[in-house]
Amino acid sequence: TWKEGFRSVNTEVPSITKSIVNHVQTSLARQAYNLDDLGAYQAAALSVRDDLILNWNETQMHYTRKAPKRAYYLSLEFLMGRTFDNALLNLGLKEQYREGITKLGFNMEDLLEQERDAALGNGGLGRLAACYLDSSASQELPVWGYGLRYQYGIFQQLISPEGQQLEQPDPWLAGGENPWELPRLDVTYEVRFYGTAERLPEGRALWQGGQEVLAVAYDVMVPGCYTKNTNNLRLWESKPKRGFDLNSFNAGDYEHAVESSNSAAAITSVLYPNDHTTFGKELRLKQQYFWTAASLADIVRRFKNIGKPFSAFPDYVAIQLNDTHPTLAIPELMRILIDEEEIPWGKAWDIVTNTVFYTNHTVLPEALEKWPVPLMEHLLPRHMQIIYDINLFFLQAVEKKFPGDRDRLARMSLIEEGFPKQVRMAHLACIGSRKVNGVAELHSELVRTTILKDFVEFEGPSKFSNVTNGITPRRWLDQCNPELSALISKTLKVDKSVWLKDLDKLKELLPYAEDAGFRKEWAAIKQRNKERLAHHVQTTLGLTVNTHAMFDVQIKRLHEYKRQTLNILGVIHRYLTLKQMTAAERKKVNPRVVFFAGKAAPGYYIAKLTIRLIVNAARIINADPETRDLLTVYFLPDYSVSLAEVLIPASDISQHISTAGTEASGTSNMKFCLNGGLLVGTVDGANIEIAEAVGENNVFFFGHLTPAVEDLRYQHMYHPVPVEEKCPPLAKVLDCVASGMFGDGGVYEPLLNTIRQHDYYLITEDFESYIGALAMVDQAYLDKEEWIKKSIRTTANMGKFSSDRAILEYAESFWNIEPVKVA
Numbered sequence: 071t072w073k074e075g076f077r078s079v080n081t082e083v084p085s086i087t088k089s090i091v092n093h094v095q096t097s098l099a100r101q102a103y104n105l106d107d108l109g110a111y112q113a114a115a116l117s118v119r120d121d122l123i124l125n126w127n128e129t130q131m132h133y134t135r136k137a138p139k140r141a142y143y144l145s146l147e148f149l150m151g152r153t154f155d156n157a158l159l160n161l162g163l164k165e166q167y168r169e170g171i172t173k174l175g176f177n178m179e180d181l182l183e184q185e186r187d188a189a190l191g192n193g194g195l196g197r198l199a200a201c202y203l204d205s206s207a208s209q210e211l212p213v214w215g216y217g218l219r220y221q222y223g224i225f226q227q228l229i230s231p232e233g234q235q236l237e238q239p240d241p242w243l244a245g246g247e248n249p250w251e252l253p254r255l256d257v258t259y260e261v262r263f264y265g266t267a268e269r270l271p272e273g274r275a276l277w278q279g280g281q282e283v284l285a286v287a288y289d290v291m292v293p294g295c296y297t298k299n300t301n302n303l304r305l306w307e308s309k310p311k312r313g314f315d316l317n318s319f320n321a322g323d324y325e326h327a328v329e330s331s332n333s334a335a336a337i338t339s340v341l342y343p344n345d346h347t348t349f350g351k352e353l354r355l356k357q358q359y360f361w362t363a364a365s366l367a368d369i370v371r372r373f374k375n376i377g378k379p380f381s382a383f384p385d386y387v388a389i390q391l392n393d394t395h396p397t398l399a400i401p402e403l404m405r406i407l408i409d410e411e412e413i414p415w416g417k418a419w420d421i422v423t424n425t426v427f428y429t430n431h432t433v434l435p436e437a438l439e440k441w442p443v444p445l446m447e448h449l450l451p452r453h454m455q456i457i458y459d460i461n462l463f464f465l466q467a468v469e470k471k472f473p474g475d476r477d478r479l480a481r482m483s484l485i486e487e488g489f490p491k492q493v494r495m496a497h498l499a500c501i502g503s504r505k506v507n508g509v510a511e512l513h514s515e516l517v518r519t520t521i522l523k524d525f526v527e528f529e530g531p532s533k534f535s536n537v538t539n540g541i542t543p544r545r546w547l548d549q550c551n552p553e554l555s556a557l558i559s560k561t562l563k564v565d566k567s568v569w570l571k572d573l574d575k576l577k578e579l580l581p582y583a584e585d586a587g588f589r590k591e592w593a594a595i596k597q598r599n600k601e602r603l604a605h606h607v608q609t610t611l612g613l614t615v616n617t618h619a620m621f622d623v624q625i626k627r628l629h630e631y632k633r634q635t636l637n638i639l640g641v642i643h644r645y646l647t648l649k650q651m652t653a654a655e656r657k658k659v660n661p662r663v664v665f666f667a668g669k670a671a672p673g674y675y676i677a678k679l680t681i682r683l684i685v686n687a688a689r690i691i692n693a694d695p696e697t698r699d700l701l702t703v704y705f706l707p708d709y710s711v712s713l714a715e716v717l718i719p720a721s722d723i724s725q726h727i728s729t730a731g732t733e734a735s736g737t738s739n740m741k742f743c744l745n746g747g748l749l750v751g752t753v754d755g756a757n758i759e760i761a762e763a764v765g766e767n768n769v770f771f772f773g774h775l776t777p778a779v780e781d782l783r784y785q786h787m788y789h790p791v792p793v794e795e796k797c798p799p800l801a802k803v804l805d806c807v808a809s810g811m812f813g814d815g816g817v818y819e820p821l822l823n824t825i826r827q828h829d830y831y832l833i834t835e836d837f838e839s840y841i842g843a844l845a846m847v848d849q850a851y852l853d854k855e856e857w858i859k860k861s862i863r864t865t866a867n868m869g870k871f872s873s874d875r876a877i878l879e880y881a882e883s884f885w886n887i888e889p890v891k892v893a
């Protein structure tokens with residue numbers, strides 16, 4: 071069985087304790103007595119790492135020997151969170167380590183808390199990449215991730231007493247050695263920027279001069295679940311090519327020498343904290359090229375070792391672009407094939423377009439990546455030539471198919487006219503790829519009918535498809551909700567090693583919804599998870615949470631389209647309603663605790679103002695003795711993967727309330743439902759498929775549908791109706807905010823004006839049906855037994871949303887790769 075054969079060293083408690091003590095003495099050079107929790111965590115982590123290294127080595131040797139087709143997942147973000155607990159569970163060693171650690175006089179939970187999150191991502195897109203790595207390894211697929219080893223991950227969020235978000239750096243590597251990575255100081259590539267590109271005969275060019283920077287590899291081990299297969303995430307660090315520029319140094323220009331050395335190191339120093347905006351920053355474009363160039367050099371070198379001609383490249387390599395951030399892989403691979411391998415243009419283009427695949431994650435126009443041509447020309451002169459050439463051939467082909475259609479040519483061009491001209495990265499990614507996909511059914515349809523409509527007409531529909539996102543049930547059920555995981559195994563009478571890798575098995579829970587004893591256990595686990603969250607809030611913030619209330623959670627990046635404003639205005643409406651009730655009426659009300667968490671991009675003024683409103687509304691509402699048993703609000707600072715692991719299992723209801731057509735998929739919606747939380751949401755993204763899977767009667771939908779949104783926006787633009795007329799209850803709430811109920815009302819004017827004026831995200835249009843949906847939630851919650859049934863049925867029907875299903879779809883329909891099991 072899985073229990074044997076995939077772990078290499080310490081599997082029994084005595085050898086585990088021995089190994090930990092050994093690491094304390096030799097690796098840490100400390101004594102086992104008077105060791106603190108941090109030291110004990112480090113030693114235990116090093117002990118698990120020994121196992122991972124052996125499995126990793128065997129896996130990589132096996133892949134090299136077998137030389138199968140491999141897939142490479144290029145992502146600027148990998149939001150991994152903590153590794154220790156996850157590695158122990160995937161290796162099936164958690165209980166043995168718990169025993170060993172207890173024997174040594176430590177507490178497992180305390181040691182787990184010592185680890186810092188690897189927070190090399192902003193949100194959904196980065197966490198999706200992490201789930202896909204877990205699934206690739208668990209499904210024994212030969213997949214590597216490629217990313218950047220940022221010195222600083224996503225900023226840490228502090229909230230001032232006034233409710234202001236403050237950002238602090240996240241020096242996640244500062245606490246000494248990171249046990250989960252292997253520095254590969256011998257795996258390096260030189261990456262060039264700037265300089266000149268001189269055209270040569272036969273379409274080739276000579277790119278020289280400029281600045282050269284060194285890329286150094288760090289390998290992060292990614293263990294599969296109950297398998298020896300341990301995949302690799304290769305992260306690049308930038309370094310100056312030589313310590314610093316000796317020529318300048320000799321000339322006595324020390325400052326300049328150090329500066330150029332600093333500028334090389336700067337490339338991988340920090341993750342950009344903006345999701346969905348802010349292009350045009352030179353350093354960001356440098357990050358993108360540095361990472362794609364190093365990754366492609368590495369991929370090409372590995373391919374060359376197989377000794378096949380380049381025409382076979384697409385038979386051995388698939389490259390998945392996680393959004394447009396790695397689109398430079400397309401011109402970079404062209405450059406390598408043409409300038410270095412001397413392959414003619416047409417053959418090179420065939421190779422590229424059979425190797426590369428592109429996933430789109432947004433249809434918001436302001437979020438589509440564009441780079442100024444002058445910046446590209448300056449930083450990457452050869453790539454700009456190649457992009458112009460691709461565009462020329464492409465537009466010739468369009469002209470041939472649609473003669474004389476100049477508007478179409480302008481719409482489809484890789485270059486957008488203007489001052490300055492800009493390169494449209496989504497267009498380049500689209501025409502350079504074998505397949506293009508969106509991340510949920512509705513989103514993929516919007517990709518086909520809006521942003522890439524012309525491309526579907528030109529290339530035919532078969533290139534454009536859908537892979538609905540998924541989440542790993544290892545971290546998002548077994549790890550974050552161990553009691554529920556154990557109840558499922560006990561009830562299904564199968565080991566978790568089976569159902570965690572075949573999540574459709576959860577269907578077998580359905581009949582137990584009718585079993586009162588099972589429902590009792592189910593509800594008791596939810597209750598203990600609520601208490602665990604309350605304990606966390608008590609110890610970190612010093613606040614006491616009412617665990618007998620319904621827990622209502624909205625946790626995600628702050629963004630106008632995600633409409634946290636709708637939620638907080640709904641909370642204020644609820645507060646005002648409670649205030650008007652008699653004591654007798656209040657007795658019938660369902661107590662509710664509303665949790666918010668999420669970061670705002672540092673320059674996103676309206677999003678920061680929303681945080682401020684939430685914090686100040688919470689302060690007033692929580693202090694009101696008349697209502698505080700019935701309604702409290704918390705903004706939990708510094709949202710992270712680890713905080714999500716505590717919040718998600720504790721939720722009764724969670725909110726996914728984006729304006730229809732704006733949230734590509736959402737993935738936390740899947741995590742909540744997998745943990746038996748119900749969903750309040752708009753008909754958007756993956757909410758739709760979740761409702762199809764769990765049954766619409768188990769989801770609380772509200773709001774206008776996608777096709778209505780465009781018309782409504784048009785009306786708001788050209789025939790505006792005042793909020794007072796359109797939605798009197800909302801007008802009342804806005805007036806309360808403006809009149810200073812939650813501190814100086816003037817502060818919130820700009821936020822309130824976004825609603826009163828254009829209301830681009832249609833809060834006025836959806837407010838009443840939103841309040842209606844929350845009333846339905848209250849109504850449903852009154853029938854406790856029925857609510858628990860809904861909760862069980864929801865979990866039971868979530869099998870589709872395993873990232874194993876998603877990654878197998880990519881493997882089978884796009885990459886054409888197969889599992890390679892390490893014996």
Ligand code: 26Q
Binds near residue numbers: 733755
């Ligand atoms: C690009 C260029 C310059 C600076 C920043 C960026 C940038 C960075 C991050 C642009 C976008 C992102 C992140 C996007 C993201 O997280 N999208 C989410 O992806 C999820 C996984 O598919 C979906 O579930 C969400 O719906 C989608 O919003």
